[in-house]
Amino acid sequence: MDFYKVSSVEEVKDTINSNFSISLGKELIDLKECNDRILYEDIVSPLNVPGFKRSIVDGYAVKCKEVQGASESMPSMLDLKGEVIMGKMPSKSLEFPGECMYIPTGGMLPEGADSVVMIEYTDKMDDTTILVNKPVAFGENVLNEDEDVELGETVLKAGTVLKPYSISMLSSLGIIKVPVICRPKVGIISTGDEIISPEEYPKPGQIRDINSYLLYSSVIEDGGEAIFYGVIRDDYEKLFETAKKANEECDVVLISGGSSVGKKDQTAKIIDELGKPGILLHGISIKPGKPTILGKVKNKPIFGLPGHPLSCAVVYRIIVRYFLQRMMKFEEVEYPIPCKFSTNYHKAKGREEYLPVTIKNIEGEYIAVPVLTKSAAISGFTKAWGYVKIDKNVEGIFKDQQVYVYKFQR
Template sequence: MNFFKVSSVDETKDIIDEYFHLEVEGEQVDIFNCVNRIAFDYIRADCNIPEFKRSTVDGFAVNSRDVFGATEAIPAILTLKGEILMGKVTDFNIVDGECAYVPTGGMLPEYADSVIMLEYTQKLDEDTILVYSPVASGDNVIQKGEDIQNDNIVIRKGEKIRPYEVGVLASIGIKHVNVCKKIKVGIISTGNELIACEDELTLGKIRDINTYMLWAAIIDDGAEPINYGIVKDDYKLLKHTICRATEECDILVISGGSSVGKKDQTIKAIEDFEDGKILVHGVSVKPGKPTIVAKKGDKIIFGLPGHPLACSIVYIIFIREYINKAMCYKKEVYAVKSIMSINYHKAKGREEYLPVALENDGDRIIAKPIFGKSGLISTFSRAWGYIKIEKDLEGLREGQVVEIYKL
């Protein structure tokens, strides 16, 4: 029996960077299908937004000099030149002592530099407006190009396109967007004890959790999962499935079969390929120690522990990061500072990821560890996030300020 030669998390990441350089191609998609996709190129505006001076209120377009010093006692008296219609180009200009009615979003005449709100005006007659308050140049006006200027970068390469960026794309008239092609991630679950979630549960069997959990995580990360089903503890069948999956996918994830038990065939199946090689077998992380990183040709293979909690942690640490890096996506992760509710001891020398729930206590946020064995899926489902405890630490103290990362 071969035992683990354990690598640290950082050493494992360095090995992945050394051996694998996945290059993702771009594809053009309709604007309605680009949300949560990663921009493949820098996207620049080819126009100004807005293309003209616009009012932000209902009121009268004026030149600020004409209402300087206006008060309720001594109002400015202006001649009403006309009304500006929405969606229409202004066909008249105002001069000294004149104003024009303008609705919210309407285009200002050339001479006007500000808009006085209706609340500070009174219509004396059909042609005369009294103004009871001064305005500064630019008040209640969006200038030409103030929102977006022509040739400005509006979306950067590697940026995830959210609904708000979709709005920006629509504003500059972009109907089709060049995004990163979805990385194909194959999923294999191994074990004689596994059955599909819809199958009847009999004594000694367990429903496959990891396939469905990984499927959802891969979709959430903007990649395309491909399910190769449950493979029993059969060497030939597993080797055949690995061969097929590595031909069809960019990444292969094998759940289960990564420990050193006699029935675990994953290591043997990979090593028996002419171009197969085990790069890492065992990572100093809790949970998730029996993790495999391997290669077949230029394709990366991750062997994840069968226990759902450990499987989830290893996915977060390595696979999500690999997917993001391949698409040049730098996900911003912000920690929530909280107060540790109890003393927590851990073994020194191993990085640990501790699931926690959060509770409000006045103006403090309390972190409460959720304890459970790595085979329990409910541990993560009850957690808001996790604490990353560095390998050199022996634990956390009650009352200590800790950083919680959202799951």
Template sequence: MDLFKVATIEQVKDIINDNFQFKVQEETIAIEEALDRITSSEIFSQDSLPHFNRSTVDGYAVNSRDTYGASETIPSIMNLNGEILMGMEATQNLDFPGECTYVSTGAMLPDGADGVVMIEYTDLLDQNTVLVKTSVAPLENVVQIGDDVFEGELIINKGQKLNSYHLGLLSGVGIKEVKVYKKPMVGVISTGDEIVAHEKQPRKGEIRDVNSILLSSMVKENFCSVINYGVISDEFNLLRDKVENALKQCDLLLISGGTSVGKKDQTIKVINSIENSKFLIHGVALKPGKPTIIAKVNEKAVFGLPGHPLAAAVVFNRIVKDYIYKGFNYKENKYPLKGEFKINYHKAKGREEFLLVNINNVNGKLEIQPILTKSGIISSIAKAQGYVIIEMNKEGLKEGEIIEVYTL
């Protein structure tokens, strides 16, 4: 393996696809527990929705032909045979011409009815007689069986992230349980002698651990469970023991820090020392995020991420997330906004750049302002509203250029 012989993002994805078969197991869970889970199979409706013909208004269920020609001056005179309220089963029938039944919004229609006259266009002459002052067309103010969903209809695709609306639909057609992908277990290790646990007060020269919390949270946001192994010092045996243990417990492993070639960078040495390990990538044409490692250890993926939190987050978003999503057959639909870039911004050719930005709405137009920050500054990603991906062969962005921006 050539150190820092960088690969493009597309090359990285191809190498991952060629070397890993990340398949996530499935499980069956109650729909009450299924929010933000990924379906592992297609879901078909068990029932029609609605499963009876119903009214969309308060009024009188009629046979539409009995209202033809009705008007304010020449109303149709109808015989009232009862009422059906929401939640009641219809027992009435419109067996004879000129019959009608009072129905409330959502109520079941009696047999023989194919339309509903809104109550505003009627007068109740007496307990048994209704004057209808307008005509209705067939199926006017009516929802038929299956107008929403037919029994047996495909309602949710495989690889769909279930949101609250999906769960409402599932409950509406009587589905109690769904098959979803299990949450893979992801291990997170933060390395470095200078790193201390985030709850501790660092001494001069030390810094609090950011990446354990940052990466663990990103893992959870992306449909996985996490084991946070905390901070491990740059001591070979300690790190090796932790990595070997993590690989036994987890489906994939993230190690932040120690991915460069300095004297104290142990991640490469540790991975090399483990049996059945193979380095696939060391160096990605990505700013920030160049010193990224991808290795295969006992058929499991190990991602070595840069120690700088922003770089680690960028690599997770551009590479690790894509690897996880393939295991779920999930495709994230991110639709960019378009706005005007506000300054001239130069970048070197040869690597893709992930540029944090703020988005301002000025007189109905979006203005995109880059967040210019030094390496290692962590507040920028918390303050940013979005990001721009600048292609590797572009030399930057021009003031006034209309660009695509993605929200965070």
């Protein structure tokens, strides 16, 4: 395949969709451990919630017809028959006209009652007599037994990312073992003679490893299991063996560096020689991130990512994350922030550009300010809140033009 016969982002996604059909299995995990995990299957309620009629206020359980027409000038007088104890069935019922029972928020409605009068609209004359100053409608201040969740209702769809509110729903249904999609195993390899580990002190010409930790934490954030295979020098045999091992042990392999066409850039050759069909595409029409590789070996994807940190971050965000979400049957819905652009910005036609920006709030209006940095610099995306996508056939952005800012991280 010819290098820089570049593909558009949409063409890359089409290539992914037509070449890979990796399915991840299911595992049952404890309810307390499922935050940020993705549901494997629909959750159908096995019961009604709350399961009984309960009060949503502190007050008095009544028959609504007993307080019809009640007012401060002419209150309804009711006989207090007792009180509802939280967590227990009422020991008494309203059997005769003019009866009521005190009920706390969450208490079970006694037999014979159909509504609850808020305590604010009552006065207690003595231990057995309550004055009601306001009428209630049938069912007012009462939550029915199936009003929250109904038996047989699909409460959570497969592909849902579990968060505290959805986890509390599972808790209310008594589901303590949750079916989630297995985490995809993502192997991470960094390559380059100039790359050293963070604990080492760089000599002239050396740089500490950035991309391994960028990719490692990004994979974890996106629900994967990251496996670090280390920094491999520009040694063809060692890099080949490491990539082969990662391909055998993982669902996805990310190789950072060596994706361009320099003397020591060997990633493309290694992917092609690992197995058929090898490289599917080499070069994407985006900025930053053009020298990106997508390969296929043993029906598994191998991505050759640019060594420059900002380029690597953008390609991960736009392409690799798309693949991982597709594997996990999850489609993220993004809600970009509309902003005014702070300045005139020119770009060359022919490539989509993902421009890092910060957001400022100036007199109640959101302003997107570009973070102008080279793709080799780490500071660009550490300063940026998100990015603006500029279509490939657009030559730039005008000052005060409306743009949409997408967040870099979740």
